[in-house]
Amino acid sequence: MKVLIVDDHGIVRQGLKALIKKQADVEVVGEAEDGNAAVELASRLTPDVVIMDVTMPNLNGIDATRAITRNCPNTKVIALSMHTDKTIVREMFKAGAYGYVLKSYLFDELNKSLEALKKGERYLSPHIAVLIREDYAASKARGAVGNKKSLSERERQILQLVAEGKSIKEISLLLHLSPKTTDAHRRNLMTKLGAESVADLIKYAIREGLTSLDF
Numbered sequence: 001m002k003v004l005i006v007d008d009h010g011i012v013r014q015g016l017k018a019l020i021k022k023q024a025d026v027e028v029v030g031e032a033e034d035g036n037a038a039v040e041l042a043s044r045l046t047p048d049v050v051i052m053d054v055t056m057p058n059l060n061g062i063d064a065t066r067a068i069t070r071n072c073p074n075t076k077v078i079a080l081s082m083h084t085d086k087t088i089v090r091e092m093f094k095a096g097a098y099g100y101v102l103k104s105y106l107f108d109e110l111n112k113s114l115e116a117l118k119k120g121e122r123y124l125s126p127h128i129a130v131l132i133r134e135d136y137a138a139s140k141a142r143g144a145v146g147n148k149k150s151l152s153e154r155e156r157q158i159l160q161l162v163a164e165g166k167s168i169k170e171i172s173l174l175l176h177l178s179p180k181t182t183d184a185h186r187r188n189l190m191t192k193l194g195a196e197s198v199a200d201l202i203k204y205a206i207r208e209g210l211t212s213l214d215f
Contacts, residue, residue, distance in 0.1 A: 001118065002029045004045060006038040006064070007053040007080065012103075016051060016080075019110050026114060035059025035067075042068045047075055049117060051110075052097070054081035054088060057164055058174065060210050062091050063156055069096030078113050078123070080106070088209035089128055099123035151192070156210060158185045162198060163205035 003026055005016050013031050020026050030045050032038040036059045042050055050068060054061040065077045078099035079092040089100055099113040102125045113123035151159065154175075161171045172182045195201050205211045 001026045001049060001114070002045070002047040003027065003114075004030045004032065004038065004041055004047040004050045006032045006035070006050060006056070006061070008033045008056045009053075012053070015106070016110070019107065020114075023111065023114065035061060035064030038064045039067045039071070042072050042075055046072055049114065050075055050077045051080055052077050054079055054083060054092060054209060055211065057211075058161070059157065060160055062088075062095050062209060063153065063160075065092060065095040065097055066153070076117050078110075078117070083209060084128060085207075085209065087207065089124075091209055100128055101125055102127055151189075155185060155189055155192075158182065159189055159201060159205050160210040162186060162189075163202040163211045 003020060005013050005020075005028060007013050007016070010033075013033075017028050017031075020028055029047055030041045032041050034056045038050065038052065039059070050065075052061045052065055052068075056064075061079060061081075065079070068075055068077060076098040077096060078101060079089075079097045080101050080103060081088065081092075082103045083089075084102065092100060098117055099122060101109045101113050101123070105125060105127060109123075109125055116123040157175060158171060161174065166174070168179050168182050168186070171177070172179045175182070177185075189195070189201065193201065193204055195204065202211075
């Protein structure tokens with residue numbers, strides 16, 4: 001089994017490599033420190049599995065997973081995160097992830113998730129499963145109705161970069177767009193999300209798992 005490790009912290013990547021080395025039939029074929037590099041490496045290396053950090057700068061793990069599962073349909077993604085928020089978990093699985101492992105339980109769960117993938121099974125951290133069941137029961141009791149806005153892939157990219165403090169010029173260079181087009185996207189985002197300021201965009205991006213305060 002060929003594995004690509006994606007995390008913006010070098011110490012986490014080293015820890016993952018050390019864990020994976022304990023399995024004789026698993027090989028680490030590459031490392032990436034952000035979502036853009038992950039998408040490029042996955043296309044070039046065609047790994048069997050990508051261990052994907054959810055929150056990273058420039059391109060988050062959710063959108064990187066979406067691109068990888070679209071470009072490399074035989075590659076399976078295991079999400080790796082400190083987040084237990086149901087929205088982030090849901091978005092990762094909607095993007096195509098096969099597993100979700102919490103960083104706080106990494107040593108206990110990583111090998112279990114790899115074994116599950118070998119059998120063609122999905123893996124969800126038991127700690128996440130409990131939270132999702134509790135939240136589902138609570139939402140049923142409330143009769144809650146979601147009001148989540150649907151954003152395009154380009155809008156999600158721009159929202160993340162705005163939330164990370166990038167200027168219109170910087171975003172334009174990163175996404176190969178004109179400043180005028182980038183600014184139009186930003187203004188459309190604010191209208192669609194009912195945001196009155198960049199601070200509102202940042203709050204939305206954090207809540208949806210597109211970025212964090214400590215990426």
